[in-house]
Amino acid sequence: MAAQMMKTALHHNNVSAQPHILHPSHAHHLFQAHAKSLNALIALLALLLLTIIIWKILRLRLHKLPPGPRGWPVVGCLFQFKRFFTSELQDLVKKYGPIITLQIGFTPFIIITDAQIAHEAFVEKGSVFASRPTPPSLALFSSDFRNISSSVYGHVWRALRKNLVSGIISSSRASNHFRNVREQVVQDLVKRFSDAAAAAVAQNGGTVEVRPIIRYGIYNLLLSLCFGKQLEESVVLEVAQTLKKILLRSRSRMDDFIPWFRFIPWMQSNEEHRQLRQQQLNVVLPLIQEAKKFHEDGKLRTGSYIDSLLEIDLQGEKLSDEHLVTLCSELLNGGTDTTVTTLEWAVANIIIQPQIQAEIVKEIERVVGKRAVTEEDIHKLPYLEAVVMETLRRHPPGYYTLPHAVTEPCKLRGYDIPLNARVLVSVSSISNDPRIWANPSEFRPDRFLNLDLDITGSKKITMIPFGAGRRICPGLGLAMLHLNFILARLMQSFEWSTSVPGETVDLTGTPEFTMVMKTPLRALIKTR
Template sequence: MDLISSTLTIIFFTTLIFILSTIIFYLTRPRPYLNLPPGPPGWPVVGNLFQVAASGKPFFQYVKDLLPKYGPIMTLKMGTRTMIILSQSNLVHEALIEKGQVFATRPAENPTRAVFSCNKFTVNAALYGPVWRSLRRNMVQNALSASKLRTFRDVRVTAMDKLVDRLKTEAEANGGVVYVLKNARFAVFCILLSMCFGVEMNERSIEEVDEMMKTVLITLDPRLDDYLPLLRPLFSKQRKRAMEVRNQQIEMLVPFIERRRAAISRPGSDPTSAEFSYLDTLFDLSVEGRKDPPTNPEIVTLCSEFLNGGTDTTATAVEWAIARFIESPAIQSRLFDEIKSIAGDRKIDEKDIEKMSYLNAVVKELLRKHPPTYFSLTHSVTEPAKLAGYDIPKGTNVEIYIPGIGEDPKLWNDPGRFDPDRFLTGGETADITGVSELKMIPFGVGRRICPGLGMATVHVSLMIARMVQEFEWRSWPENSKVDFGEKVEFTVVMKNTLRAMIIPRV
């Protein structure tokens, strides 16, 4: 025992000396002078990491509070990561439009995320290069283009009818009161499941897959060792749990993948199968630089990306919209009048949406005031660059603080006010793609703009229109004010999930 104890002691002190030597080397090694953007002074090794934690604030609030002092481009040192945060339109334009190719890649992933992304084999996570081009081209051309979206029209019609029925049933059981986000999320998830897998699922299967997707997102929440890799040995239990979740995800989704594969190989064998699905394009997908098509785990990853990318973002937008309608009954009434003028007594159809100028203004204002996330997906630079005269080292994380643009008083009149009329009688404009102008970027901008932008706006517009056509939405409890407090749960959701009273339209 003494020999074992002595050996362990030697190993411990040897490891400690190695770690201390590494830290001393890191702190004392000669470095070229870099003119980084301003930012709060940090501590050795950990940078601002513990300051953020000690503030007790959500990260977005910590950043927001620093903006008046350090300006629209600033630096945070988060352990081994250097973050450059941009919150002004002209800076984002310079980075993602003018120098788009240099700022178009993604940062390195921690081992947990790499497991779920199959080492960055997704559209959102892939490094800028041939794999990303292949995956994005396939997703856009074969699932998200305007022509492909039209092929799923019947799926959306069915999902909207189910949404209305679920709301009526819940209201009847609860004195007219319903949960908005839960029902909106279920409806859009049904649409995306059909688009993705092309096979019919019962309600229990839909809910099980939905719960699995939520579990995956929770498992991917940032951890301390993401910023300080030296601490990874302390997080072995979390890594083990992540592997368990990943295996469960594969086990749950592969049967649907194989069911669809069998239906394609034997046409007519599965009467519930759709004519086409996103999954169909993945079985024999040709990816630049690879000889073999995607494996089942890689297909699981791509399907999960498709589902997660379009579910919470859309459902969250719908909840914020209903909250705004309750707060401002005049907006709700005006939208209902437009629906009646376009559709009369028939169900509103997505073909009608293009004609509805007020609905389109409502959706634009919704995305300006309530973008799905505070920060767009992290960019990284492929080579040393300059931005606004500052040095941006290779590999730096570049974060875009979206509200800094959508609520900039230099770009918008009275930006704190929710006012769809700003796009009609107010004469203000907004291109959500950022092509003609960069005043709001709810879906990002440039080379890495969200490929699901078109699908998301169709889903949000259609859901809002049907929900207002079928019901009048009122506050619950009666005469209470809506709490517009926010919190982050993958997307920016209402701090207190919205319950509303619905009155069926006569």
């Protein structure tokens, strides 16, 4: 009996040890079953995608959005977007009116080109239009949208903005603590132009590229304001190079507007953003850590931006190191490119019209004499201020305001503005509107000499190079001081011209972070 049971067990073990061979007909049926499951899954996903698209389209059509060009399925007007940064915008305005919808994926962009409509949105309904969109791709560089420029409208934004304004931008603190710093930095800027001109005598026809020298000077100035001391040239250059790279590459991606693009591997650039963020931390964080040590020892310069940030409580918590990097970088980038761009455009127009340069110099000699212009002299130089204002009107640094978002669905001129809309004002359209400005294409500083203009647009919008309403640039006052002071010293120190008599300066613009000169300005400069 036992022997028989052992034979039976051995027989079963031998059978189970043999490989299992699937009959061809069974394999065919199994393959068909898998294929049917896969087809069913694909069909289900396609149906789900189609349902989402139809639902999105129907939801959009339930809103009475402002008119605009018809786009392609799914992507909308994505491939027409560049038209809104060219002269073609006015053709679209003639066709659709002063408020236009540009559909990008399922995100409506509301473009405002009229001053009165802009005032209604940003000033009269300021609290409703005071928020910001939050595209996922930009969360990394904004510490999850907890900086001044990209925070949604609320407690965090108010606290950070209040700290910036009271910390370093209010005229009393900025003047008292950093007047000498600004004087030293501007004097260094003048010397750099002088040295560059001397070095260029034997080459380039004696001409100097203006933008890089101004850019270094502004970064040097803002780094001093941020960290309370002047930094080594190598550090200034490293910070400037790193933050410029981030500024140009950290933009919204297509998957911010068409969410399912996030599942396409080649559409993703998260790794590049992480690498850029790490570069930013590597460059800026050591400056913050050094400042923290000085702060603990009571040696940090009072009135610097980092000094105010180290004291602030944000919802009961001190700011983390990464958050401090974000806020310091925001000050540096936000205050540099707009100022550099404006100064380059100003010098370009002054070279084109030598009589403007002569009038500036004449005014400085009459008011100031032979000594160097100081900050206190600026408001005694109305023609110089008019040149700066005309530059901001004719060549606003930003072609559009930064995107606004509404805090609740609302109406604007009878049209629906949904929560997910991005609202932008064409700054250039307003500042070159012939209904507001006579001969707007002409560069005429004298138009500002007897003009009572509120550049904030609070009463009436005629030009808004710094935005308007609750989201107006908090650094407006400081920016105007820097623009006037630096331009005055450059005009007082040098005679500016082109290298070839009769040569024209190319005033064609191209969009980067700001609207810059497509052909960078090269100037022949001679010490006065």
